[in-house]
Amino acid sequence: GQNIDQPTEMTATEGAIVQINCTYQTSGFNGLFWYQQHAGEAPTFLSYNVLDGLEEKGRFSSFLSRSKGYSYLLLKELQMKDSASYLCAVWNNAGNMLTFGGGTRLMVKP
Amino acid sequence: DAGVTQSPTHLIKTRGQQVTLRCSPKSGHDTVSWYQQALGQGPQFIFQYYEEEERQRGNFPDRFSGHQFPNYSSELNVNALLLGDSALYLCASSLAARVTGELFFGEGSRLTVL
Numbered sequence: 412g413q414n415i416d417q418p419t420e421m422t423a424t425e426g427a428i429v430q431i432n433c434t435y436q437t438s439g440f441n442g443l444f445w446y447q448q449h450a451g452e453a454p455t456f457l458s459y460n461v462l463d464g465l466e467e468k469g470r471f472s473s474f475l476s477r478s479k480g481y482s483y484l485l486l487k488e489l490q491m492k493d494s495a496s497y498l499c500a501v502w503n504n505a506g507n508m509l510t511f512g513g514g515t516r517l518m519v520k521p
Numbered sequence: 522d523a524g525v526t527q528s529p530t531h532l533i534k535t536r537g538q539q540v541t542l543r544c545s546p547k548s549g550h551d552t553v554s555w556y557q558q559a560l561g562q563g564p565q566f567i568f569q570y571y572e573e574e575e576r577q578r579g580n581f582p583d584r585f586s587g588h589q590f591p592n593y594s595s596e597l598n599v600n601a602l603l604l605g606d607s608a609l610y611l612c613a614s615s616l617a618a619r620v621t622g623e624l625f626f627g628e629g630s631r632l633t634v635l
Contacts, residue, residue: 415563444623453525453611453626454564498563508554508577509613509624511563 413437415512417499422518423489431484431515433499441504445473445484448496448514457484457497486517494519523548525627527612533633534602542597542630546614552576553595554624555587556611564611570595571617599632607634 414436423429435443442461446454460466460475460482472485486493496514503510526545534540546553552571556564566579570589589595593614599606609631613624 453628455626456623459623500563508566508569508579510566511556514561514563516561 413501413503413510415499415501415510417497417512417515419513420516420518422520423486425489425491425519425521427489429486429489429517431486431497431499431517433482433484433512435480435482435499435501435512437480437501437503437510439503440477440501442502443473443475443482444500444502444509445471445482446498446500446511448498450495454498489519491519491521493517525612525614525625527610527627527630529630530628531631531633533635535635536602536604538602538634539598539600540602540632542599542610542612542632543594544596544612544614544627545594546612547625550614550616550625551593552615552617553589553593554613554615555595555597556613557581557606558609558611558629560608567597602634604634607632 417433445457448454458473465474470487475482496516498514499512500509528543554569555567558564567581568578569576573589584600586598609629611629612627615624
């Protein structure tokens, strides 16, 4: 089976940096995705990591450590529009499907 | 290039009724996955269709069934609706040829069971 854990809620201040952690246990790991989901909307792709290390994309970065079963999403220069849920998801090639964690609801305050 | 489209966007049913939700995948995609997302939770995998067959199934009862058509569009059917079936139902499409396929999601169908 698979188990994916991430904090339920986080609060941060506009302009600050926030790190959202995700730990996972799975067999047949073949990549980790981060998605952003605004309330009432569809999840949208943010990042994909399959090898260890940091992937940077503008204000967003994602890190993966396969040996530790750990990933984080780093959001810099927070904006009010970054208030959303952030979903960590693991691709299990054996099952050929994406399994999601419960999501972290991020609230950005002025 | 049309993305993933789902219909209807919202619907209300009563317990015991049946519902059919529809999904058209992103142009060029051949695989459709369905997810159920309860309020405040992450999406839960229901099943995946490829080449008109169910390829993978999550931990959902037989009341949940689906179909994929030759044009790759898909339907999700839920019979004997329960209050707990109230959720956002997301359709996601991908390309089977990509080993680790990024999923593209539709806006979802919000089902309320009264």
